[in-house]
Amino acid sequence: MVEFTPDEMMTIAASRLLTNDDVCFVGIGAPSAACNVARLTHAPDITLIYESGTLGTAPNVLPLSIGDGELCDTAVTTVSVPEMFRYWLQGGHVTVGFLGAAQIDKFGNLNTTVIGDYHNPKIRLPGGGGAPEIATSAHQVFITSKQALRGMVEAVDFYTSLGHGTGGNDREDTYGVKTKGPTVLITDLAVWKPDPETKEFTVVSIHEGVTRDDLQATCGWSIKYAQDVRETPVPTELELNTLRDLQSRTAIAHSL
Amino acid sequence: MSLQDAVAKYIKDGQLIALEGFTHLIPHAAAHEIIRQGRRDLTAIRMTPDIIYDQMVGMGCIKKLIFSFMGNPGVGLLKRVRDSIEHEYPSAITYEEYSHSAMANAYEAGAAGLPCAIFRGFLGAELAKVNPNIKHVICPFTGEKLAAVPSVQPEVSVIHAQRANKRGEVLIEGIIGVQKEAVLAAQKAIVTVEEIVDDFDDMHPNTCILPHFVVDAICVVPGGAHPSYSHNYYQRDNAAYKEWAAISADRDLFAKWMEDNVMSVGPEVFEGRVAHLRGAK
Structure with a gap:
């Protein structure tokens, strides 16, 4: 029996959703780890793009920022930031946008801008960066988030980037957005997918050892479950070793 | 031209300026010179206001920020900027926010x-x-x-690049960000470089080069991007980025750090700061 942490389960569950055919616009942190575990296990031909302009990158260690030299050294090519956003993202070449967030609601709307009122903030967060356009230009969006009451909220304080809006077809009807938007949410406790009709995130698989009480205790909205809720397959030894090797190489590189 | 002279000549109080460098080639030495010369009331554009604008806001140089992501990349929040926004310390700033x-x-x-x-x-x-x-x-x-x-059209744009040649042309390699656009959009452009070489004759024909007629001042400041990095010259000083979180979080610690590391020194200190980061990349 292999021991693993909830964070490791989150990263590995996310990595499994990526394929060789994906062109993935990668956010920093958990998305970056998941994308590179996928690349180092079942999806060696995946194309990873970071917003600094590095296209088709294959870092040996995880970057501290989206613009580390490692990303450029291992990239197929490096383009300017305007080209990245205009041709590659807006041009429709990105199949998966992979985002994290400080706040997320049940429709996958994300907030990384502000807690409280925008003009009179309780906490000023870093802001949107690439997210507002990644969320609408990528063919679909994957989201990772650790579960916590202050992070998973009934309504986000600020729409940094659009998910499914108020649910249903709001995304297309109100905003004219034709891309799919958030298609999966991977947390440290479960995997969630939008209900086909309401677009509310519903739990489709629960990580080993996690109860429904655990899920609700760390989520600010009343959770709905898919009809057939499974247990998330535990990490394989290969997945776990790949992630841990990547993280230990990264720790050594970043301490130099 | 010396960096001191370039900043004195081109950057004035109250101007609209941009310091660019997208996680790479960030013009730290130039930002420190602007702080040392006591510029005030600047409207400062930067996609990713990170440590340099945290320092400029904390030292009271900036009245307005125009930006799209405000953070110490991969490390955390900018505490001096937040102190200014949330508590008007050392002065209030306004900001205009976009996406990347x-x-x-x-x-x-x-x-x-x-x-x-x-x-x-x-x-x-x-x-x-x-x-x-x-x-x-x-x-x-x-x-x-x-x-x-x-559109963004700064009165002055400031960037750091790997090198210039004797004709005054500037070479940028690696993650090139928006530096070319920032220079071409500006009325005046200051470029700090790692070194000046004779010519670029052995370069690839598609290399990103800014010709001499769009650059107003070239200043040699080896290490001038520290703690960010210069591709092919020195690596990023990740430890310095991580240390900044604690320095920035405390008003007094910040003031002392700025006095010791910015106000009482000059651009020449940067070369020593990157000595241990050279070699590998």
């Missing part, structure tokens, strides 16, 4: 001499409600509603 896509498009429009940038953006994003400069236009051919933002 908007800023990148706005720089490109500035470089192209256009008054505004048009792109598919801010769909369902609330920034469009709180920033009156985010507007929309209808495509006259398809009827599609597109985002429009004013």
